[in-house]
Amino acid sequence: MDTHATLRLTVGSAAGGERGVEAARGGEVRVLEVGPTGASRLEPLAFATLDGRTAIHADVTPERADRLAAALSAGDLPTEGAHATVDHAPDVPPQPSGGPLGAGTRRVLRHCGWVDPTAPAALDEVDPERVESAVRDAGLRGRGRGDAARAVGSDRRVAATWDLARETAGDPVVVVNATETDPAIDGDRLLLESDPATVLAGADAVAARVDATDVVVAVAESDTLARSRVEALVAAADDRGYLDAPVDVVTAPDDYRVTEPTMTLESLEGSERIEARRRPPGPAEYGLFGRPTVVHTPRTLAQAMALARDGAVGAPADPGTRLLTVIHGDERATVEVPTDAPLSEALRGVGRPSFESACVGGRFGGLTRSLSVPANADAMAGARLGTAGGVELFEPGRCPVAVAGTRAKLAREGNCGRCVPCREGSKQLHELLREIYDGEFDAGEVRELGLTVRDTSLCEFGTEAARPVLTALDEFGPAFTAHANGRCPAGECR
Numbered sequence: 001m002d003t004h005a006t007l008r009l010t011v012g013s014a015a016g017g018e019r020g021v022e023a024a025r026g027g028e029v030r031v032l033e034v035g036p037t038g039a040s041r042l043e044p045l046a047f048a049t050l051d052g053r054t055a056i057h058a059d060v061t062p063e064r065a066d067r068l069a070a071a072l073s074a075g076d077l078p079t080e081g082a083h084a085t086v087d088h089a090p091d092v093p094p095q096p097s098g099g100p101l102g103a104g105t106r107r108v109l110r111h112c113g114w115v116d117p118t119a120p121a122a123l124d125e126v127d128p129e130r131v132e133s134a135v136r137d138a139g140l141r142g143r144g145r146g147d148a149a150r151a152v153g154s155d156r157r158v159a160a161t162w163d164l165a166r167e168t169a170g171d172p173v174v175v176v177n178a179t180e181t182d183p184a185i186d187g188d189r190l191l192l193e194s195d196p197a198t199v200l201a202g203a204d205a206v207a208a209r210v211d212a213t214d215v216v217v218a219v220a221e222s223d224t225l226a227r228s229r230v231e232a233l234v235a236a237a238d239d240r241g242y243l244d245a246p247v248d249v250v251t252a253p254d255d256y257r258v259t260e261p262t263m264t265l266e267s268l269e270g271s272e273r274i275e276a277r278r279r280p281p282g283p284a285e286y287g288l289f290g291r292p293t294v295v296h297t298p299r300t301l302a303q304a305m306a307l308a309r310d311g312a313v314g315a316p317a318d319p320g321t322r323l324l325t326v327i328h329g330d331e332r333a334t335v336e337v338p339t340d341a342p343l344s345e346a347l348r349g350v351g352r353p354s355f356e357s358a359c360v361g362g363r364f365g366g367l368t369r370s371l372s373v374p375a376n377a378d379a380m381a382g383a384r385l386g387t388a389g390g391v392e393l394f395e396p397g398r399c400p401v402a403v404a405g406t407r408a409k410l411a412r413e414g415n416c417g418r419c420v421p422c423r424e425g426s427k428q429l430h431e432l433l434r435e436i437y438d439g440e441f442d443a444g445e446v447r448e449l450g451l452t453v454r455d456t457s458l459c460e461f462g463t464e465a466a467r468p469v470l471t472a473l474d475e476f477g478p479a480f481t482a483h484a485n486g487r488c489p490a491g492e493c494r
């Protein structure tokens with residue numbers, strides 16, 4: 001990796017930065033357009049590197065990008081006004097110890113903000129056998145709602161789904177499920193915008209191990225930058241013969257429920273009415289057009305590659321790290337936390353704010369007052385938090401009853417309608433919450449209905465849909481009673 005007079009400028013869908021690249025180009029210095037880092041409050045960032053030192057500049061305007069390029073051209077490292085200056089080995093991206101970029105660890109995020117997202121070099125280094133043995137030995141679990149090997153509280157592991165696909169008759173296929181549109185979860189988008197080579201390298205390794213003939217990357221319609229970078233990477237990799245299995249990049253509708261793995265497959269098959277499929281058989285046995293199908297998110301594939309490259313870290317029962325998108329007001333950051341570290345580690349990404357409550361796990365996450373729980377699936381499930389990858393922080397003025405009501409409305413309006421518990425249960429749950437504002441509240445009735453939706457729904461949309469209501473009820477019960485008595489303690493509801 002070249003560290004001589006290079007200016008890297010981050011360009012991401014959430015952070016802009018394109019004009020900075022335009023302004024800096026044209027001189028003698030190498031200017032690289034890189035993807036976002038996850039430290040959104042600092043973006044767009046510039047990494048000015050000269051002889052093993054990198055000056056990191058935040059909130060870089062086009063004028064500043066031009067000045068940084070001019071300083072490097074003159075042989076000077078522009079440290080004045082830098083957010084941090086870091087000495088580092090040529091092949092190791094700089095990581096400052098403090099500030100949002102120093103939050104958590106950077107194993108999976110290591111290349112984000114540093115490598116050219118469209119350069120296929122990383123694809124040349126894949127050893128599929130090594131990837132499989134690392135994943136199998138560690139017992140990796142899937143990451144994110146879109147992963148068919150994400151199973152909390154069961155022994156369904158990533159390697160087990162590979163075994164099943166391999167043993168099933170038919171032509172296996174690997175689906176990279178990057179359809180997450182939950183506004184509270186950025187991990188998959190970040191990886192595809194910044195380091196799609198590692199994701200595709202992981203998919204190619206899986207394809208080799210399960211004898212898949214092709215890879216399909218499903219990207220949410222609105223993630224246009226992620227899609228264009230994956231397409232550019234695939235084209236460059238094809239030219240150099242880096243990928244064993246051909247890759248098709250396909251757009252999926254921006255619809256919260258489509259991320260559920262079997263609904264992603266329905267979408268890829270062009271079904272007019274997208275509904276979840278009954279299981280068993282799961283996708284590994286009956287997937288895309290009936291083929292044995294391995295469905296992983298970019299986050300899972302990046303974890304597999306990090307395990308193969310750097311070995312296991314984190315909690316033994318759920319090894320690796322977890323990407324957590326932390327949202328606090330207008331600020332957001334995606335931070336990588338080892339699975340044996342508390343969720344609160346991620347808060348440095350947004351400046352370690354104080355908070356009254358939090359919703360952990362995206363739109364259907366669990367409401368809590370504490371983020372001391374370790375970031376592994378078992379501990380989070382034990383605390384009734386979601387593992388989908390989002391932490392929304394709420395200030396004292398945020399009403400848990402209103403949050404629960406909004407999420408119940410999403411469940412009512414967003415479900416696919418296939419099974420009664422979710423379709424009818426979410427409707428009734430939403431109505432029971434609305435009745436609280438008319439003075440009618442029976443905690444036992446709300447809880448019983450929520451548990452029925454949770455325990456009898458067909459897919460994970462339904463099994464998770466009641467979680468905001470159930471956790472809000474248990475953590476903030478008096479607030480529900482106060483609402484029934486005509487008062488919102490937070491002052492948010494009218």
Ligand code: SF4
Nearest residue numbers: 416418419422459462
């Ligand atoms: S749980 Fe909800 S989203 Fe899933 S199949 Fe049933 S109705 Fe559809």
